[in-house]
Amino acid sequence: MHGEGSSRKVAREELIQARKLLAKSHAERSYAAGEPILQVRDLVKHFPLTQGVLFKRQVGAVKAVDGVSFDLRKGETLGIVGESGCGKSTVAKLITHLERPTAGTIRYKGNDITRASGRALKAVRRNIQMVFQDPYTSLNPRMTVGDIIGEPFDIHPEVAPKGDRRRKVRELLDVVGLNPEYVNRYPHQFSGGQRQRIGIARGLALRPEIIVADEPVSALDVSVQAQVVNLMERLQDEFGLSYVFIAHDLSIVRHISDRVGVMYLGKLVEVGTETEIYEHPTHPYTQALLSAVPVPDPEAEGRRERIVLEGDVPSPANPPSGCHFRTRCWKAQQRCAEEEPPLAVPETFSDTLPGEAVHHPSACHFAAERAAVVGPVET
Incomplete structure (x- = not known):
């Protein structure tokens, strides 16, 4: 009886190892077929806030990273x-x-x-x-x-x-x-x-x-x-x-x-190629950041509209409901407070084709293209 138990245990261990090898082989084939070398999905990191000296209790958390995904x-x-x-x-x-x-997955x-x-x-x-x-x-x-x-x-x-x-x-x-x-x-x-x-x-x-x-x-x-x-x-x-x-x-x-991700208060708000982000930004926060980049042309710099954000960055311990950027956004409406916008191609550009400059993920309910950098004056 003892020998039979040992045999079953060995067989079970061999089966587990075979499954692991099969899973690893599948992963390597998928990677070789062109899948991303690194995949990050819904990554979360919250640092606890505590009170008390002898008997500490958690009273909140600093949401440093709050659901980041990229390849x-x-x-x-x-x-x-x-x-x-x-x-x-x-x-x-x-x-x-x-x-x-705290949560999420990282795949290599x-x-x-x-x-x-x-x-x-x-x-x-x-x-x-x-x-x-x-x-x-x-x-x-x-x-x-x-x-x-x-x-x-x-x-x-x-x-x-x-x-x-x-x-x-x-x-x-x-x-x-x-x-x-x-x-x-x-x-x-x-x-x-x-x-x-x-x-x-x-x-x-x-x-x-x-x-x-x-x-x-x-x-x-x-x-x-x-x-x-x-x-x-x-x-x-x-x-x-x-x-x-x-x-x-x-x-x-x-x-x-090659690609750029723009972060605000623990979240990615816009992701795209270098051309998409710098020449065709659709998220208000990205547009505000780019408006502050110096332009090496005095005439173009003078004609460019500067976007000045009002208010301070909210505390990551108590971020705003819905869209985290809404407290500083000039486009904010009631929907922004009630519904968090997903990081996806906005409805405004849903009829555009993949590969077009504005067809890239942007976490905004009212995404719209806006010239970020004014070119040189035509003569």
Whole structure:
């Protein structure tokens, strides 16, 4: 009897393993057929608000991310823009598992990695790396550049044998445009742009497929920003990388991104290609952001209508009902307070064909196209 029980247990375990292999094989086939390399669906992150010292009780929650969905394809750059506090950086931390989501799913190559832990999480982190915002605090001042870039090899020793790590670190320094002889220097001996290159080299060490860049140039001078962005574009072509590029500078996002998502108070309010978002915006918030972008033509700048939003950004602990943007929107009506608009192609443009400039998702009941940037004066 005991032998029969053991046999059944082994058979059951073999069946479970076979099902797992079949599911993995299906996921890989779907990915190879052109499905997104990263799929985020209804991602939510609420930070609890508590009261009390000895006996804490939750009295609310800060809704940092409140239902974000997007896809990222292989070799694509998805830019995410929005005001400070809209939830961009929290999305980056959720994708890289620096924070655990409250709800929603994250799929990498068809596999659900939302609750991954242990070895599974370690494997995921090898393929999804992050470049941090501040090049001054993201590098350990007590470690040499060689140790900083080589640290991922200590965590993933299968990538590079111990005897080969020094050579790989030197190669990475050369790839990002730094002298390989700098391997024994410390972070304080480098400029801001050079430090960010070191951070990028560290992110490339494990040859990931996805890099999440959380405002990687916001702390740098304008000339250095261009160098770092051009470097990231070159590395994308060289290594076949996919980027989630987070920033608040709309001009930089336009330069590097294939598609752009605009965030407001924890939600994506408009998603489209670079041309759709920058030349044919349909959401009022996107239009207001673009109206503030400087135009290098004094005459065009003088003729352009500036949209000035009234009021403050609502608290993410108590967001408005319905459309979160309605308290600052000049188009707001009663419907906006009662019904949350879905992120979809608006009814106004439902008769347009896919591929037309205005045929892209926008979370607004009264979406309408509006010229965001005035071109040069015709002579």
